[in-house]
Amino acid sequence: MKKRPAPQRHAIDMKPGLKIYLLLLFGLLSFSPAPASAAENGTVSVEYFYEEGCLKCQQALPVVGQVVKSYPNVDFSIYEIMSSYTRMKEYGITTVPTIVVNRSTVITYRDYEGNETILKALLEEAIETSTLPPLPAGEPPAGESPDYNNETNNETPEELNGGIMNPFFILAAGILAGFNPCLLAVMAFLASITLSQQGGKGEMLKITAGFSAGIFVMYMVAGISILGTVSFIPRIRETVTTFLALMTGIVGLWHIYDAYRLKVDAKSTFRTPKALKSFMERIGEKNLLLLSFLAGGMFSLVKAPCVGAIYLSILNMLVTKTGVLEGAFYLAIYNLGLVLPVIGLGILLTIGMSPETVTEFREKRRVEIRLVTGLILIALALLMQFRIL
Missing domain, CATH: 3.40.30.10 (Glutaredoxin)
Incomplete structure (x- = not known):
């Protein structure tokens, strides 16, 4: 001090x-x-x-x-x-x-x-x-x-409260988290299902909008719940921030291990559960928007270690430096950044990009993405633990 x-x-x-x-x-x-x-x-x-x-x-x-x-x-x-x-x-x-x-x-x-x-x-x-x-x-x-x-x-x-939160930094962190092999894989999977069912551009746009909204809402609800709990019981703030820093470090190590597994035997430890795949395969024209929204929410939960790691570090900073209302504002900025790559990819798939192109790019770069993400997360965990962030 x-x-x-x-x-x-x-x-x-x-x-x-x-x-x-x-x-x-x-x-x-x-x-x-x-x-x-x-x-x-x-x-x-x-x-x-x-x-x-x-x-x-x-x-x-x-x-x-x-x-x-x-x-x-x-x-x-x-x-x-x-x-x-x-x-x-x-x-x-x-x-x-x-x-x-x-x-x-x-x-x-x-x-x-x-x-x-x-x-x-x-x-x-x-x-x-x-x-x-x-x-x-x-x-x-x-x-x-x-x-x-x-x-x-x-x-x-x-x-006085620990530093000014920069909205552009929060937005950039969300966009970085959005360029994720897991998200790319799911979007390519949804696009291939749409094409196999002879779906048109309108259906692909609905899937993109619903899936993005599901991710956005799920992470908003989770973040506001944690911020609200800490605001209501201030004495647990230290415990929550320590836990978030620890989880960020663990997930960072997991990403590095996954990069090693991908390099050695081309098998990822971040696998999409069969139940989620089965649910997304049932997405058709009927209630397409609602089903896509539910798929986005389910994806946020079951793939949290893959997609939500940077989210943990942002949430740690918000718990330390903001209240509920201000924290909700920054959470919205982060989640907007998170879904921007999904929306952009959805638009590209709508106007003619092949799902195979997305899959090929993901397969080619996922080792590097995992390794860099893991190193960033471990650095963030250390910065959070020593109260630099």
């Missing part, structure tokens, strides 16, 4: 020798066992900044609460970063959890690195040595005050 340089008096940099001596002397003279504090300056403000789903924040809050309860003159406030962005800017805060004491002393996670004993000692020291009178409760500090670092005024809530 990065701590920005600031002119604030920091809890770790204070020289408390004389101050602590005077405070202890004052306590002895008043015969009071309560901790020394800045009573002569009025109420001491303690402001705690956190983010929903932040595990470190959840661990720090009980310690902070325990400390502030032992000081009767402490005014304790809690702020969620997305709803208190202006106040964070005034303090120059860029990470959470962060505690600000009396609007002058800032304690960040880097100061105690998860050690609750150190956090408690730093907070007690900051409260007991506070000398600057706080502003009225609930009033943000003045922008021109020399005690606040305004160096980060150009930062946005997305940057």
